Amino acid sequence: MAPTTARDRGAAALAELGPWQRALRAQFPIITDNPRLVYLDSAATAQKPQAVLAAVQHQLTTAHANAGRGSYPWANASTDLVAGVRERIKSFLGDPAPERSAVHFTGGTTEGLRLVARDWLPEVLADGDEIVVPFADHEANLAPWLEAQRLLARQGVRIGVRELPYQTSSGDYDPAALARLAGPRTRFVAATHVHHVYGGNMNVHLIRRAVGPDVPICLDAAQSVGHLPVSVAELDVDFLAFSGHKALALPGSGAVWARQARGPELVPGGWRGSPNTTGIASLAAALDWLEAAGTDRIARWTVALAARLSDGLRRLDAYEVLGCQRSLAADAPVQQRCGIVTFRHRGIGASDLGFILFSHGFMVRTDGHCQAGAGERTSSVRVSLHVYNTPEEIDRLLAVLTSLA
Ligand code: PMP
Numbered sequence: 001m002a003p004t005t006a007r008d009r010g011a012a013a014l015a016e017l018g019p020w021q022r023a024l025r026a027q028f029p030i031i032t033d034n035p036r037l038v039y040l041d042s043a044a045t046a047q048k049p050q051a052v053l054a055a056v057q058h059q060l061t062t063a064h065a066n067a068g069r070g071s072y073p074w075a076n077a078s079t080d081l082v083a084g085v086r087e088r089i090k091s092f093l094g095d096p097a098p099e100r101s102a103v104h105f106t107g108g109t110t111e112g113l114r115l116v117a118r119d120w121l122p123e124v125l126a127d128g129d130e131i132v133v134p135f136a137d138h139e140a141n142l143a144p145w146l147e148a149q150r151l152l153a154r155q156g157v158r159i160g161v162r163e164l165p166y167q168t169s170s171g172d173y174d175p176a177a178l179a180r181l182a183g184p185r186t187r188f189v190a191a192t193h194v195h196h197v198y199g200g201n202m203n204v205h206l207i208r209r210a211v212g213p214d215v216p217i218c219l220d221a222a223q224s225v226g227h228l229p230v231s232v233a234e235l236d237v238d239f240l241a242f243s244g245h246k247a248l249a250l251p252g253s254g255a256v257w258a259r260q261a262r263g264p265e266l267v268p269g270g271w272r273g274s275p276n277t278t279g280i281a282s283l284a285a286a287l288d289w290l291e292a293a294g295t296d297r298i299a300r301w302t303v304a305l306a307a308r309l310s311d312g313l314r315r316l317d318a319y320e321v322l323g324c325q326r327s328l329a330a331d332a333p334v335q336q337r338c339g340i341v342t343f344r345h346r347g348i349g350a351s352d353l354g355f356i357l358f359s360h361g362f363m364v365r366t367d368g369h370c371q372a373g374a375g376e377r378t379s380s381v382r383v384s385l386h387v388y389n390t391p392e393e394i395d396r397l398l399a400v401l402t403s404l405a
Contacts, residue, residue, distance in 0.1 A: 006329075007311055010304035014391050017301050024293055025388045027051065038362045038393045043196055043223055043340055043384030045245045048282075052248055055285030059278055067275050078277050085284045089255050092287045093240060094231035102258045104268055105275055109222040110140040112241025112256030113190070116218050117144030120239075120258075120266040121188060122152055124216070129187045130160035132178070132211075135372055136170070137192040141220040142372040145190055164191060170198050171324040175206040182211045189217045193224035193235075197369045197382065198323025199306060199340030201228075208236040216262040222246055226290055227339055227386070228299035238262050244279060249286035253279030293387060302339030302385045305394055309341045309383060312398040318405035320344045322380055339385040342369070348404065350379035357381070360400045 026032060027049040031039065039047060059081070065074035067082045082105070090098040106112045125131070125148075133145040149159045165177035173191065182189075189211055191204050201224075207217055218239040224230050225240075226247030232240055238261065244253030253276060258266040290298070313319045314328050321328055322342045345353050354366030365382040383397070 006307060010307040010311075013300045013304040014308070017297055017304075020297060021301055021387060021390070024049075025390065028388045029053070031388045036361050038389075038397070040362055040364045040383045040385065040389070040393075040397070042386035042389075043246070043382065044365055045251065046226065046248050046386050047388060048248055048250070048286075049289050051289045052250070052282050052285045056250065056278055056282050059281035064277070067277050069274075081277060081284075082275050082280055085280045086255075088284050088287055089257060092230075092291065093225075093257055094229075094233050095257070096233040097259075097261075100260055102260055102266060103255050104258070104266065105280055106241070106254045106256055107252050107276070108243035108245065108254040109138075109220055109241045112239075112254060113140055113218070113220060114144045114147075115256055115268055116239050116241070116258075116266060117148045118151075119269045120264070121145075121148050122157075124187055124263045125152060125157060125159055127157045128160075128185060130162055130183070130185045131188040131190070132162045132164050132181065132186060133190040134164045134173075134192055136166065137372060138196050138220065138222065139370045139372045140222075141190055141192055160185070162186075164189065168324065170200075170322060171326075172200050172202045173204070173207065175203070175210040178207065179210040182215065186211060186215055189215055190220070191217060191237075192220040192222075193230070194221075194227065194338045194340070195323070196223050196340065197342050197371055197380075199223075199337035199342070199384075200324055200327065201336060201338055204235050204237065214262060223338065223340065226286070226298075227295070227302060229295045232257065232259065239266070244283045244286065247283075247286055248289060250276075250279045250282040252276050253283045255283070298387045299338065301387060302389070303336045305385050305389055305391065306337040306339050306341050306383075308391060308394045309398065310337060312394070313341070313343055313401065316402060316405045318346050319401065320346060340382065341384075342380050342382040344378075344380045345404065350381050353381050353404075356404065357397070357400065360396075362397055362400070 028047050030047050063074045063077035065078045067078035086103040089103045095101050149161055152159050165174040167174045216238040219237040221240050221242040225242035238259045241256040245251040310321050313321050350366040367379050
């Protein structure tokens, strides 16, 4: 019989994908070398498969030199590597017009969003214009826009900053409210693809219709690239920033993709220095690995694991799961949790709970999760998953959490 409830569907997905997942998990040395530890902090940074480690070793031991500077073979190979990975990123993101877009390498999402805020946004804003930005997402997707507002104010250019409306304080965005709020002076919208605390897919594809064809949209894809299929064509955004280290590549790698269609080109200002060639090589290997594994299957796997955890927590009165409450129903119609579940124990503080969980081998995040001002103000425990996590790990975690309930 076909599964009917969300719970049954999750169990069916985990059973169907089990052999596929076991083969992939075996490719993460840090996971297989530490069987007693359970890594549940992939939203902070992800572990690396052997293929990425091998690509790093290869780049450093075969043709390693600086890029864009010399003209001997290793330098040329490095220059070609950087140019090739730009195109690789475009294809990975489903870029429909790669000849018209640009990719700038960054150290991560924060730097990518700041690049847009510093080197592009001021060019398109005039006195009295408005921008719409998220107040309860990651600080990295609020601070740069407020900084741009401050810098422009010093030049006598006053910009209105409006809050991108949410359905509830912790649900996805509200496109109807956004349509009402957007007006002729709206010049820019910043949004987040997957919320880093609540795990909800924020329905970014609905923003374009709400704001019309001319308003540039900038997407923080820190929690979606590497976790689910991401298509800039389907989302109809103009900028997309992501972190390589959350997408199985090395720390210090990342990129911002720019469509270059609405407004001027994004041209990073100032001297940018040497590119992180090794990080860029690792990014190419990570994207190849993710594509071969199948980001659709990674999404099904991590959504099913998150559902298993939130379903277990929902049955324990001692815990409060944060985020869109309607997504906790047994047959949730809204906002699947994309591999992230954040919760509180009603009697045990989050850092104590984190300490107890680590005594059982579980590595979780316990604090305010860098959430911007309008978000939750108190500390909580975040469990964030990737393809190497298993249903057995979730069941072991639930057993410990149950013993504390
Ligand atoms: N945005 C979101 C949604 C994030 O989760 C994070 C990292 N936690 C960032 C931005 C910042 O990423 P990075 O530290 O790699 O710049």
